[in-house]
Amino acid sequence: MLKVGVFVDAENIKFNGGYQLRYDILRRFAARDGGTLLRLNTYLAFDQERAKNDSEYAKKSYIYQQMVRDFGWKIIVKQVKRYVDDEGTVTTKANADLDLAVDAMLQVENLDLILLVTGDGDFLQVVTALQNRGCRVELLGFNNVSKQLQRQADAFYRGYLIPDLLPFSYEPRNEWGKPGSCVRGVCTKWFQDKGYGFLRFIREISPNLWITDPRENDSPYESVFCHINELADDVTPELLLNRETVVEFYLKESDVDDGLIATNVRLVYDPS
Known part of the structure; x- marks a missing residue:
């Protein structure tokens, strides 16, 4: 043990x-x-x-x-x-x-x-x-x-990035990972010419944090669609391309599929 x-x-x-x-x-x-x-x-x-x-x-x-x-x-x-x-x-x-x-x-x-x-x-x-x-x-x-x-x-x-390790003072009853909740994550892909990309957050504390691909069944990570219109002024696509950049955002259920989309994306940690 x-x-x-x-x-x-x-x-x-x-x-x-x-x-x-x-x-x-x-x-x-x-x-x-x-x-x-x-x-x-x-x-x-x-x-x-x-x-x-x-x-x-x-x-x-x-x-x-x-x-x-x-x-x-x-x-x-x-x-x-x-x-x-x-x-x-x-x-x-x-x-x-x-x-x-x-x-x-x-x-x-x-x-x-x-x-x-x-x-x-x-x-x-x-x-x-x-x-x-x-x-x-x-x-x-x-x-x-x-x-x-x-x-x-x-x-x-x-x-x-650890779920609930650092609370949101403005969301005292936050249910991390649920639609409507606020989470923190990183950008995994961004398509500059299309104006959208994908963010990733840790859904739950798990021994499988090394399985970073959300498509794997045992992965504790979840991928979220993000449109450029949801980015705060200080969150640029260039900044998102740095995998060390941490952002926080709200989760919303998608109207077109079973996935989640990110809204109100704000900068938490700038590695530059």
């Missing part, structure tokens, strides 16, 4: 597109192949000095930490430290890189797969060392993910 560990660099994710990440969905994603979750670690920052003077901040931090614990995660709290330079400028820091790296290295002998949730290129050597110890390392991130880290990892997943 696959033994899985998940290590979340929460501060990096928070400031790079993953604010409001859902830890319950992340847990399901990590165990999608029937693996046993042995380690669920997330490294959070807490500003003790601010908490003394801001009761609302302290309350929200406690509630958030408790919610994450309720999903079965171990929280490693890093205290925010303040530094004053020669000009009197105050900077804050709560870096958990070393703690995360040490914990992962100590646990690697007990794990078959590590899901590293970060975009920080400083973990490049850590990933290499974990792989050299016989562990598969997968990477999940949103924005500003190190290209070198992506290439070194055994697999990279853009967090925006």
